[in-house]
Amino acid sequence: MNGLWTALLGLGDQLAAHVLLSAAAIALGIAVALPLAVWASQSEKVARASLAFASLVQTIPALALLALFFPILLSLRAVFGEGLPTLGFLPALLALALYALLPILRNAVTAQANLDPGVIEAAEGVGMSFRQRLWLVEAPLSAPYIMAGIRTAAVWTIGAATLATTIGQKSLGDPIFAGLQTQNWVLVLAGCIASAGLALVADTLLGLIERGFRERRRRLWLGGLVAVSLGVGAALFAQFGGSEDDDRIVIGAKGFSEQYILARLIGQRLEAEGFAVEYRDGLGSAVAHSAAASGDVDVYVDYTGTIWANQMKRTDSLPREAMYDELVAWETENTGMRVLGRLGFENAYGLAVPQERANMSGLQSIEDLARVAPQLTIGGDPEFFERPEWIAVRDAYGLRFGEKRNFSPTFMYNALVSGEAHVIGAYTSDGRIEADNLAILADPKGAFPNYDAIILLSPAAGRNAALVAALEPLVDAIDVGAMREANYSVDREEDKLSFDEAARRLAARAGL
Amino acid sequence: MTSTERPALSFCDIAKSYGATCAVDGVSLEIPRGQFVALVGASGSGKSTLLKTVNRLVEPSSGRVLFDEPYVAEMPLPSLRRRIGYVFQSIGLFPHMSVAENIAIGPRLAGERLASGRIDELLELVELPSEMAGRMPDALSGGQRQRVGVARALAGSPELLLMDEPFGALDPVTRDALGERVRALHAELGLTTILVTHDMAEALLLADRVLVMDAGRIVADELPEALVAGEGGEIAQSLVAVPRHQAERLKELSK
Incomplete structure (x- = not known):
């Protein structure tokens, strides 16, 4: 329970960012939906087309929709220039x-279609112009x-905004x-709990405004409106009130334990040197690299093989x-990023088997494995079997396994212990x-x-001498044993x- | 022609068709200032459509309407409509505005504020107590609502009052009382009034002149007395026959 409280209390920054993102998205949604609804009330065709479009958008999984904006914005850089952010807030x-x-548009169109024709007549x-009719009659009745x-x-937006991570x-x-x-x-x-709580609070306050409109009680909807504005205002202040925000060093991490730990390691060093960090x-892997190239992230840890295959397409x-x-030269030339140096360990893909089985079957290398592979099941993370490395x-060893199964990285190790897989594509660090004696x-x-x-530095961070000096001691400082221990300390049950x-x-x- | 004899309203060869259907089929007509005209006909005869060409809720397919000289289609729409009081069957009070706000809406659109004394005066004209001013429309009875509708139509001091089946949804007692009231207001305020109705008895009792429409044309244009005396042709007489028959049966019952 104590841990939960601590975790909740540590979410202030995320909460403020979440509130701002959701509020901005809803505001933009309103700004687009309402004029569209007015236009739709003039033309059946527009009504049908806009509702069909909004429904279509709704069928795209939120996660995919978010991901799709990366290539869309990337291609829009041709129009708006290189400064257009492709990641993060935009x-x-x-x-x-x-x-x-969709929900705003649909309700607005329905409300307008269901207005009493007598009132419109x-x-x-009485001689209202189109504009007067809209503001004096249609708007208050549809509100x-x-x-x-x-x-x-x-409620939808606040829920889906968690995927923005x-x-x-x-x-x-x-x-x-x-x-x-x-x-x-x-x-x-x-x-x-935090995002559900936020959704409930937003729903209650907006419900207050809705009731105020419905019952024509000015105090009620004004009160709700003030409360919502105060909440958004507080989030704005929390996010931007602390003046020196531009100097903050942004540290990126991909979505696995080692990355989270190394990001903290870098952050703690920088904080000790007097930098503010975030x-x-x-x-995502591709996201992290381009975020650093564009300067949205100042520093992060990547792996030579990943960049080799994914970015350099080798x-x-x-x-x-x-x-x-070659990699260092490629980054300098193509992204302007600076490769500070190697941390000292490798997190490669490797094929892992339980030590006992290795001893029993005399397995020492992948060549040995190839001979018995047809009787074995291999497990890999969801992308493993699609990756060029695999x-x-x-092909190099002519591996042909009896069966291939996908597991999430965490459960993959369990599968090896329980015997559901005999070999797994593991990460060497x-x-x-x-711990599992593999x-x-x-x-x-x-x-x-x-x-x-x-360690990769964005072009601007690479020119920051104090930053470079603070991070240089990390080069060649961490061996694979130390990294494994650290990873295990957060992964264990x-x-x-x-x-x-x-x-x-x-x-x-x-x-x- | 001297200015006093100039008609308030002239229809010159008005036609209106919706696709293949012809709602109004070439109507020419003059209505002198101060006249109370009833436009009678069965549903679909084109009477409402003809009425709405005056305040341009309907744009005629051909022909034109002159209102006090200018060609209606050339007048700015808001100012045209503010010069014409309009009362119709579904009343159309704005449900989110109080009675006073409903009454004052026309002048408000023109940028004027209606003094509360004027609102009391208008309420009095339609025989409603001044306490009604603060009520919301959903707190009123049907008859009270239509009285407010009439007050709203009169708020801009119009010269012309258009009424499209204004009493159609009211109970007979209210209907009769409000009809009388409107007729009296017509005289008091020196209005020119056109009343569209399908009820020949109402037309005969309220109007100075009765026009009968059928299939988009005016088939009779008579004084009420002449219609009662059997003039106006077959269609007009078939409409007059209804109240006449009712009156005869009532007379028999009272014997």
């Missing part, structure tokens, strides 16, 4: 506003219905995604040093390799590329450490 705002459109009969639509939109926008989704990744249910629960957690394999040098290894099979043909962890604590212990062990 795409989240646009996707959520689209999502909020009277409005014309309660439109407000009901806004309420629905608000995945495109690099801070929200109450941060603790949910972080908690899911590490099976820290207290964090998940805290995020859920975390962007749970970023399929060949080079020796470790040559690969690193295809390269499979994962703490569970030691053996990583040797790769004599070098088919798996190198995955050295490297019992006695989990927080990311902050794990990062502090990792720093101590590395002598930083």
